[in-house]
Each structure stands twice: as C-alpha cells, then as structure tokens.
Amino acid sequence: MDFVIRQDRTQRGPRRLVAERAAYFQLMEQGYSTREAARIVGIDLRTGKRWRNGHHSPDRGRKPVPPIYPLPGGAVDQGEPALPTSRYLREDERIHIADRLREKASVRQIAAELGRSPSTVSREIRRNRRPMPRGGFFYQPFQADVRARNRRARPKAGKIGQCSELRDFIQDRLTRRWSPEQICQALRAAFPDRTEMHVVHETIYRALYVQGRGELRRELTRSLRTGRAARRPHRHAYKRLPGPIKNMVMIRERPAEAADRAVPGHWEGDLIIGKNGKSAIGTLVERATRYLMLVHLPAGHTAMATRDALATTVQSLPRHLWRSLTWDQGSEMSAHRSFTVATDIPVFFCDPASPWQRGSNENTNGLLRQYFPKGTDLAAHTPDDLAAVATELNSRPRKTLGWETPAERLAKLLATAS
Structure with a gap:
C-alpha cells in the first residue's frame, strides 16, 4: 500500500486525519489487526479502536459515530440479532473454521464437524482468506462474517x-x-x-x-432472433400436411456420410413464405459448414420456378460441393426429378412432420426471420439484398463449428480443393 505517514499533524492547529483514517480502514479490510493497522498508519491504538468501534455519546460537541461493522438489520446494541438461515454460515461456524484451521484440520474434517458440505467450507476459506507477507494465508472469522454479510446485501448491480x-x-x-x-x-x-x-x-x-x-x-x-419483448414458453408449431409428391426418395436412403456431417457437399433446403403465401425465398444450408445460400424467386414459388432458381444457384459453387439436397415434402419440389437430371444432384425428402431431419435449415430459417419478418412481402427484396443477408449470417461465429464462421469453413474447403 502506497501510504506515507504525515509527519506534521499538529502545526496550525489540529487537523483531521482523513488520509490516515482511509488507510486504516483499508488495512482492516485486508485483514490486519487493529494494533498492526494503527502502527502502520502511525496513529495511537486508542484512536484506531475509536475509529473502529465508534462512540455513542457526544464528546466535546461531536455527534455520535456508529461502528464500521454494524450489526445485521441495522441493530446497534439492541440485543442479540436474529441468526441467519441455515443456508448461510453463521459467525460461530466461521470461528470454528478458524480454530480448526490453526489446528491443521482438513476441510473435510471441518465440514463433517459442522454438518456442512466440504465445498461450502472450501469456498468460504477461498473467498475470505488473506495472504501473509511471508507466504501462506490466514483466515479471520469476524472480518469474514462482515464481508459475507456485505456481499449478501440486496439489491446489487449486475x-x-x-x-x-x-x-x-x-x-x-x-x-x-x-x-x-x-x-x-x-x-x-x-x-x-x-x-x-x-x-x-x-x-x-x-x-x-x-x-x-x-x-x-x-x-x-x-x-434477438425472436424479437420478443418478453419471454414466452416453447410451443408446438402448426404442421402442414402437403400433398404427395411422385417418385420421392426418402431420407433413410440418403448416404450415411451425410448424416455425420463429415463429408461436405450435402445440403438442406426449404422456403420461407411471405405475406398471404404469395412470395417466398429459397434457403440452402450446407450441413458440414452451415454455409447459407439464398435463392431469389421473383417468378413465384411454383415447382417450375423453384426448380429453375435452384439450378441457377447451385452453379455458383464447385460441383464437388453438391452431393445431395434434402427437402421437406412441400409441393414446390414436385419437379425434383427434372432438377436432378439438370444438375446431377439427388434430392431426398424428409418424413412428414419431421423438421428435425433438416435441423440446420430450420435453425437458419428462424435466424432469417429477423431480416424477413412473417407477414411481409418477400418479393420486394432484390438479389443484392439476399446476398447481403447471407453474407452477414455466414460471418457469424457458430458454436457447432468451434466458434468459426461458415464463411471461414467454406474458404478452407475451397483452398484444400484448389
């Protein structure tokens, strides 16, 4: 502690020892005894005790001063204060801990004697011990009790x-x-x-x-993703029941390499629908890297329009990054056979009412609703708007990627391939 004792304290009349008093209280908080703190600051022991204990009767016209360690609940000499609940350590338990520590007892022995968990005693010692000048530490129960009471006070800022x-x-x-x-x-x-x-x-x-x-x-x-001003419990989303699609190849026939996400190039796809179901945006998410591509659908989301837009979008990445596409049973994918013929990308369909089989895509669609809220006209967004949103999402770190971004993962794949 950088503190210099003021040598001249009586010249020009008595002066208040403001700096000494602050330094004294700081030393007391660090665990020094009253005598040692008074010696370091350079005051009389009686003065230190008076600062610590306060005084309750006017002396030489001075007002009463409360002690620096008030009793719980603001009580001062009003009888025994109410004991805290059994959830917290009491002062007598802290005295027992201090006594047993001087006897070199283990934490588990002390905890068994108090009927407490060993972790409770261990945390108490770790929080309230004070280092010694020559190494080691010491534990003072009364100061520990005051510090614990101050920490327990509510309310406190987060x-x-x-x-x-x-x-x-x-x-x-x-x-x-x-x-x-x-x-x-x-x-x-x-x-x-x-x-x-x-x-x-x-x-x-x-x-x-x-x-x-x-x-x-x-x-x-x-x-936030939900945009809600208050928390709400989870609800089951309404499940649509689309009509059957001919010649579907179900997800159970998809290659096993797509399930464990070890091999890149397997994609999940879906549409997010705009106001009154008249507009839509296609979403494609790569399973291994979580890389997102948005499909512009200016001509609507019929089967033919979706097929042509998807065929155009897949040409923006190398062919080896397109091994399969997994979709739900929406009617917009009724032309899946002609899409496969044009692009050589097989399409697999999820089971009815099983969105978890396209988990990455479902999660991404939820994120996209921050940019394209439900009930809005999605046809108003240009291809440049979609590209900007995709770039922003691909630049976010992901927990599933070890906090790398999808763009970083895709760049590594492209660098390896080249």
Whole structure:
C-alpha cells in the first residue's frame, strides 16, 4: 500500500486525519489487526479502536459515530440479532473454521464437524482468506462474517451494469444481430485473461428481459432472433400436411456420410413464405459448414420456378460441393426429378412432420426471420439484398463449428480443393 505517514499533524492547529483514517480502514479490510493497522498508519491504538468501534455519546460537541461493522438489520446494541438461515454460515461456524484451521484440520474434517458440505467450507476459506507477507494465508472469522454479510446485501448491480466496457461490447454485438451465446464466446476470445469481461448467455437474457436493472436497453430485444419483448414458453408449431409428391426418395436412403456431417457437399433446403403465401425465398444450408445460400424467386414459388432458381444457384459453387439436397415434402419440389437430371444432384425428402431431419435449415430459417419478418412481402427484396443477408449470417461465429464462421469453413474447403 502506497501510504506515507504525515509527519506534521499538529502545526496550525489540529487537523483531521482523513488520509490516515482511509488507510486504516483499508488495512482492516485486508485483514490486519487493529494494533498492526494503527502502527502502520502511525496513529495511537486508542484512536484506531475509536475509529473502529465508534462512540455513542457526544464528546466535546461531536455527534455520535456508529461502528464500521454494524450489526445485521441495522441493530446497534439492541440485543442479540436474529441468526441467519441455515443456508448461510453463521459467525460461530466461521470461528470454528478458524480454530480448526490453526489446528491443521482438513476441510473435510471441518465440514463433517459442522454438518456442512466440504465445498461450502472450501469456498468460504477461498473467498475470505488473506495472504501473509511471508507466504501462506490466514483466515479471520469476524472480518469474514462482515464481508459475507456485505456481499449478501440486496439489491446489487449486475455484472453488466457494473462494467461499461462489457455493456458497450454486448450492445454493439446485439445491434449486429449476434445471439447472446455468440457474444459470450466472443468475449472469452477477446479477453481471455479478464474474468470481469466473461458472462454466460443467461446473464445477457436477464439483462434484457428483467427490466429495472438498467443494464441493457430494452429496445435491443428486437435484435434477438425472436424479437420478443418478453419471454414466452416453447410451443408446438402448426404442421402442414402437403400433398404427395411422385417418385420421392426418402431420407433413410440418403448416404450415411451425410448424416455425420463429415463429408461436405450435402445440403438442406426449404422456403420461407411471405405475406398471404404469395412470395417466398429459397434457403440452402450446407450441413458440414452451415454455409447459407439464398435463392431469389421473383417468378413465384411454383415447382417450375423453384426448380429453375435452384439450378441457377447451385452453379455458383464447385460441383464437388453438391452431393445431395434434402427437402421437406412441400409441393414446390414436385419437379425434383427434372432438377436432378439438370444438375446431377439427388434430392431426398424428409418424413412428414419431421423438421428435425433438416435441423440446420430450420435453425437458419428462424435466424432469417429477423431480416424477413412473417407477414411481409418477400418479393420486394432484390438479389443484392439476399446476398447481403447471407453474407452477414455466414460471418457469424457458430458454436457447432468451434466458434468459426461458415464463411471461414467454406474458404478452407475451397483452398484444400484448389
């Protein structure tokens, strides 16, 4: 501690020992005894005790001063305070821990004697111990009890609200439509040695949905995938029952290499439908890299229009990256045979009401609804608009890819092939 004792404290009349008092309290918080803290600061032991214990009767016209360690609930000399619940360690238990530590007892022995979990005792010692100048540590039960009581006080600001740098980082990524889990991983990658910049995704959700905390702006909920201002329970989506498609090849006949995502080139496809079912956008997701391609359908989403648009889109990537296409049983894929003849890409169909068989595509379609909300006219979007959205999604880090982006994974495949 960088503190220099003021030599001249009586010249020009008595002066308040403001710096000494602050340094004294800092030493007490670090676990120093009253005598040792008074010696380091350069004050009389009686003065240190008076600062620590306060005084309750006016002295020389001064007002009463409360002790620096108030009793629980604000009670001062009003009898025994109420004991905390059994969930928390009591002061007598902390005294027992300190006594047994001096006797070199193990954590498990202490926990058994107190009827507590060993992890409870271990955490208590780790949180409240203080290092010694010559190595090792010491545990003081009374200071530990005060620190624990202060930590338990509510309400208290959340982690995001306490750090403006963390809050700005999260808000910036939310405006770019990153998910909370993607943000958490980016924080750990950007600040590996700063634990104050590490949060879990639930912390971000709570900062958004639990208002009154003042941590994140409420309007940022619109940047989430759902765009909801409040949490809702999961519901079963309505399942459409399309008409039968002739000559379907079911997903069970798809090559086994497509199931484990080890070999790239197997795609999942579907449509997102616009207002009144009159407009649509085709979505193609590669299973191994999660790379997204959007299909422009200006002529509608009939079977012929979908076939021609898909045949044009697949030509933008090398042929070895198109091994199969998996689709649901929508009527827009009724011309699958002619599509296969034109592109040499086999089409496999999912079982009825089984969207999990195209999980990557279903997940991506949900992300796309941030850009193309339900009930809007999708025909208003140009091919350049679709390309911009696909580029933004392909630039997001993905947990399933070890926090790489789909664009990075695809670039590696193209580099290897070349």
